[in-house]
Amino acid sequence: MNKKGLITFNIINFIPKIIFLAVVVLTIVFMVRGFVRTDVDISASESYVLVNRIIYSSIAYHDESINRTYPGIVDLIKFNSERIGSTIAAADNLGAKLDLVGRRMTAYYNKDFYEQYYPQRGIKGGSKEIKTKFYVLVRDGETSVPDTLEVSVISR
Amino acid sequence: MNFFNEKRGLGKKAQVEHEFYYIIAQMFLIVLIAVALFTFIDDVADQTLFEKNYLSKDIALIVNSIYASPGDVSYTYPGDIKNFIIDFKPGQVYVYEEFEQYEELAYPKCFYSFLEGSNMVFEYAVVSADQSQLKINKLGNIVGVENE
Structure with missing residues (x-):
């Protein structure tokens, strides 16, 4: 070559x-x-903090005579979407549904968001669902009745 | 495999020279690629995007927890925020670096939302990077932040 x-x-x-x-x-x-x-995913922690915030302040029974709030006792008067929405600012990435099983009552936090993203739960790129259950007392007038509160939080 | 015929092709001396320059060229290429790769790795190691994202989410989560906690609370954030500026805006926590100055210059924008309480007042503030620690206080129905 x-x-x-x-x-x-x-x-x-x-x-x-x-x-x-x-x-x-x-x-x-x-x-x-x-x-x-x-990035880091904090949707689970955020959901649990929201649930605690709702249960221990928004819907908790407050005895005005002694100015004491009882976490774990649900005040039936406060158990509605309007009350929950008025105490916590609306989020752009969270929604929750609260069910009092025995009473068959339902209340929402950020209902539009919850209903929009609930069908997308579990889908990649969709939303995530966290479900928890609490054994509570429901205060209706002067009586307290045991009940189960099921909470479902949708986060995106 | 010897492609060279001394009678027809390159001589021994030329062969050696040829191989020498061939190796030099390959070594040059290797050095070039190695420098490029190390520069890339160094750049990735210096990125602060994860840290900014983490800080914005962690602080937002802490603010949510403070809203949820009963009574008065004073919480000193244990994380190191020395190189960052934490900017609390309505419903959002922005994190950016000192050299970015204002969040409009920061790209990508690192922020996360926190849920303000409707019956509480949040005192929005910018926490500078000079101090090393962030303190979040809840007193009555007022939530505020300050340097420590």
């Missing part, structure tokens, strides 16, 4: 090496980008 042929041969020989090198470098870059996290 003469010099010119040798140079041409070497150049052609180099092309697959360059392609392989490019593939390896791009693989490293994409792998690093793929494993670097830029």
